[in-house]
Amino acid sequence: MYKVINRFIDKEDNDTLYEAGEVYPKGNYKPSKKRIELLLKEHPSYNCKFIEKVKEEKKPSDKG
Template identity: 50%
Template sequence: MLYEVINDFVDLEDNKTHYKSGDKYPRGKLKPTKKRINELTTKHPKYNRAFIKVIEEVPKE
């Protein structure tokens, strides 16, 4: 799946990469875990917002 950043954040699990609203996530060949995707697509308890949203599902070949 491809994702779009909807709120700026610094990804501590990706060498402190700063993602800005409108950026695509993940960058390059980064393969985030399902847990990480869930953390970023659901409302964060501390910041009260999600950080990414699904923009495209890549079909399995």
């Protein structure tokens, strides 16, 4: 799972607007591995990253 850290419009997702704090991707859109890697790295023109990987916390089991 990824979290948006800087607002952007995803041209590969029908010009979908992503605001900081939202989950990436939205809906049924499945970005390519290359697209995710591009958004994770600092963009040379904008000098920022657009998404970051979110560590999913393991939920404690109900077994006790």
